[in-house]
Amino acid sequence: MSALAVAGAIEAGLLFSLVALGVYLSFRVLNFPDLTVDGSFPLGAAATAVAIIHGVNPFLATVIGTFAGCCAGFVSAFLNVRFRILNLLAGILTMVALYSINLRVMGRPNISLYGENTIFTAFEGVIDLGIWTTSAILLVFAIAMKLLVDWFLGTQVGLALRASGENPAMARAQSVSNGRMTIIGMSVSNALVGLAGSLFAQSQGVADVSLGIGTIVTGLAALIIGETLLGSTKVFWATLGCLIGALLYRLFIAAALSAGFLGIQAQDLNLVTAVVVAIAVILSQARRNSRFKFWPKMRSLLMDTQPQKG
Known part of the structure; x- marks a missing residue:
């Protein structure tokens, strides 16, 4: 695999680590199976x-894209909280609606950003690492968002959000509004996904209405791979797992597509993705089961080795 292919895989991995962080907030923290990300990313x-093409500063344009994703998450949460629509269905409805909204926003299926000033061109005068420049900039964004999520989940609102996702009845007994926490969590989750989509468009030089296809699968794959490798539910390690999982996932995909002896071609990407996710889930379940079996065996072993009284 060439250095250019590795650099491209790392760029994609760092971009989708932001998606994985968003998926972590919705799936793991809130226990909300959210399919909105397939629409909030594009x-x-x-x-x-x-x-950007209307002359807005790239940094402000990035904030606009992030806020747009936040609004998408708010809609899904509002449908679930206010109208009691099943969380999975609420996400699907928003995702479907966003396809038409994205076409309305762009006015056509895709927009090219080649020749336009982006957030990456603004950093080119500060960081010049050749083909690794974009990766370095994205690494800064990924680490910053990881630390921001860590901080957020340690605040009172973040702790209330975690309690609401873990045990809604107990959280309600402690005067925590589960509905409000769902809205806040989903908004933050999809804001991260919107930021990922914004950076993706600027790094690749194009925004396309079909960008979101398979985004949720990629985010889940990164999350599960990270959990399988690190095996910790603590926030710091869980969010770090999102970054590591996304990088490993994209590197594995790039390696599989570059391995000519395997006969894998570009059209097999979805098949490779499905296989990787399935393997990650199987390994995660096997690790969890072995962990649960380990302690009962140790306890029985210790009890058998205790000296007999009398």
Whole structure:
């Protein structure tokens, strides 16, 4: 695999680590199976691209794309909390609606950003690492968002959000509004996804209405791989797992597509993705089961070795 292919895989991995962080908030913290990300990812890209071609500062355009994703998450949560629509269905409805909204926002299926000033061109005068420049910039974004999520989940609102996702009845007994926490958590989750879409459009030079296809699968794959490797539920390690999992996932995909002897071609990407996710889930379940079996065996062993009284 060439250095250019590795650099491209790392760029994609760092971008989708932001998606994995968003998926972590919705799936793991809130216990909300959210499919909105397949729509909020291209929404962030579309909003940012339209803003940039209309002369908006790239940094402000990135904020606009992030806010657009936040609004998408708010809609899904509002449908679930206010109208009691099943969380999975609420996400699907928002995702479907966002396809048309993204077309409305862009006015056409795709927008090219080639020749436009982006957030990456602004950093080129500060960081010049050749083909690794974009990766370095994205690494800064990924680490910053990871630390921001860590901080957020340690605040009173973050602790209430975690309690609401872990045990809604107990959280309600402690005067925590589960509905409000769902809205806040989903908004923050999809804001991260919108930011990922915004950075993706600027790094790749194009925003396309079909960018979101398979985004949720990629985010889940990164999350599960990270959990399998680190095996910790603590926030710091869980969010770090999102970054590591996304990088490993994209590197594995790039390696599989570059391995000519395997006969894998570009059209097999979805098949490779499905296989990787299935293997990650199987390994995660095997590790969890072995952990649960280990302690009962140790306890029985210790009890058998205790000296007999009398």
